Amino acid sequence: MKKEIGILGLGSMGTAIALNLKKKYKIFGYDVNKHNRLKSTKNFLLINNLKEIFLKTDTFIIIVLNENQCEKILNTFIKIKKNTKINKKYTIINCTTVSPNWVEKIYKKLKKNNFEYIDCPVSGGPKKAIKGKLSLILSSNKNIYKKNLALLKDLGSNIYNLGNKIGTGSTVKIINNCLAGIQIVSAAEAIILAKKEKINLKKLFEIVNNSSGHSWMFADRGKRMIEKKYFKPLSRLSIFKKDMKLANKLRKKHFINLPLTKVALKMYEKGCEQGLENFDDSAVIRLLDKKLVN
Numbered sequence: 001m002k003k004e005i006g007i008l009g010l011g012s013m014g015t016a017i018a019l020n021l022k023k024k025y026k027i028f029g030y031d032v033n034k035h036n037r038l039k040s041t042k043n044f045l046l047i048n049n050l051k052e053i054f055l056k057t058d059t060f061i062i063i064v065l066n067e068n069q070c071e072k073i074l075n076t077f078i079k080i081k082k083n084t085k086i087n088k089k090y091t092i093i094n095c096t097t098v099s100p101n102w103v104e105k106i107y108k109k110l111k112k113n114n115f116e117y118i119d120c121p122v123s124g125g126p127k128k129a130i131k132g133k134l135s136l137i138l139s140s141n142k143n144i145y146k147k148n149l150a151l152l153k154d155l156g157s158n159i160y161n162l163g164n165k166i167g168t169g170s171t172v173k174i175i176n177n178c179l180a181g182i183q184i185v186s187a188a189e190a191i192i193l194a195k196k197e198k199i200n201l202k203k204l205f206e207i208v209n210n211s212s213g214h215s216w217m218f219a220d221r222g223k224r225m226i227e228k229k230y231f232k233p234l235s236r237l238s239i240f241k242k243d244m245k246l247a248n249k250l251r252k253k254h255f256i257n258l259p260l261t262k263v264a265l266k267m268y269e270k271g272c273e274q275g276l277e278n279f280d281d282s283a284v285i286r287l288l289d290k291k292l293v294n
Contacts, residue, residue, distance in 0.1 A: 002026040002043065004057040005151070008050075008073055009064035009096070010038050012234055013122070016129035017063065017095075017155065018044060024154060028056045032069065050076045058088060059151070063095040063122070066242055067102045070094060074106060078113045091116045091148060095136075095155075097177060097239075099246050100167030107166045116144045119166050121173035122156065125220070126234060133157045137176070139168040171250070178247035181240045182264045183217035188285035190218070191225050195289075201226045221282040230283035237284060238277035241268035 003025050007018050010031035015038050018027050022043040029038060029046050030053045040046045047053040053060075054077055062070055074092065081090070092115055094103075103119050110117050120138040128134050134156035138145070141164050145152075152159055162168040190213070194204045205226055209219050224230055244265035251258045267284055276283045 003151075004028065004059070006030070006047075006053045006057045006060040008053070008060060008062045009069070011063070011065070012126045013095075013129055014061075014063045016126040017061065020130050020132045021154060025151075028053050032064075051080050054080050054090075055084075059091045059093070059148070061093045061095060061155075065239070066096070067098045070096050070098060071102075071106065074110065074115075077115070078109070081113060081115075087114070089114055089116055091118070091144070093118045093120050093148065093151070095120050095122045097121050097173050097243055097246070098170055099174070099249060100171045103167040103170050116141070116147075117166065118144060118148060118152075119169040120152070121170055123173065123176060124156070136160065137162070137169045137173045139163055139166050139170075174243065174246045174250060177240070177243040178261055178264075180217055181244045181247070181268065182260045183215050184221050184240065184281055184284060185264050185267050187215070187218040187222045188225060188282075188288050191222060191285060192288045224280060224282040225285045230280035230285075233278060233280040235281050236277065237268060237271050237279050237281045240281045240284075241265070241272050241277070244268055 005021060005025045006028045007014055008030050010018065010029050014031070018029050018038065021027055025043070027044045029044060030050065038046065047056065050073060062073060064070055064073070077090070092110060094117065107117050118138055118140040120136055120140070122129070122134045122136055124134040132154055135158040136152055136156040137160050139162045145161060162172060190208065191201060191204070194201060205222055208214055208222070244261065247261050248265050251261055267287060270287055271277065271284050274287070276286065
């Protein structure tokens with residue numbers, strides 16, 4: 001009998017994770033968006049409400065937009081558990097990018113109500129998720145980690161266990177995303193500069209990717225920018241607004257000045273203000289493709 005897993009959040013990442021895991025597990029999926037395009041198929045059943053999915057299994061992967069969505073799911077689970085008087089342990093593997101402070105608070109609440117928790121933000125995007133090749137940046141109790149290691153290995157090929165201090169995984173993920181957010185903006189600046197100088201952008205792309213200026217983000221997002229493939233989002237611009245806010249929150253915690261972190265946040269905020277929040281994050285280049293007044 002296949003192990004049963006609940007996946008909460010069926011956006012581009014959650015969908016890719018579900019499509020990967022259903023090859024080996026029976027998957028129950030839930031998304032707050034009732035018009036989600038993913039349909040029930042072999043080894044995947046779409047569930048319409050949180051109570052129903054909670055009663056289906058005891059292991060859940062959460063990959064939603066933000067802390068508010070996570071908290072609503074987890075508070076509902078705690079309430080259902082109390083009302084149904086179920087004593088068994090439930091395991092939450094939270095792959096959402098959230099603040100370490102939030103993780104510490106929710107972990108205490110979950111532990112009190114007999115839930116096990118793995119702080120497990122992921123990196124790699126839908127292309128790697130569907131192949132089970134994600135990077136997992138996690139912090140967890142050692143025994144809980146060992147118990148779920150087989151599932152974690154099916155999720156990702158790079159597993160970075162940062163120890164049992166819950167929230168460390170989320171801290172490192174925020175630092176990673178801060179760097180990624182800055183690199184998207186810098187990729188846009190390089191492409192705009194080349195465009196204004198009438199450089200062949202396909203040649204530029206090839207040269208940079210084989211020179212010292214290359215980065216994973218330039219190779220991935222730069223291609224989308226050049227081909228103008230940012231109308232259908234693989235990663236929404238609004239997500240980097242959230243992530244750069246989390247990075248700035250960490251910066252303020254230590255009273256340090258990180259100019260690029262501050263500027264990148266302003267760029268993503270400006271993009272959302274100008275109606276680009278549901279575009280791909282590579283659409284940040286549209287903010288730069290205008291003549292300066294001075």
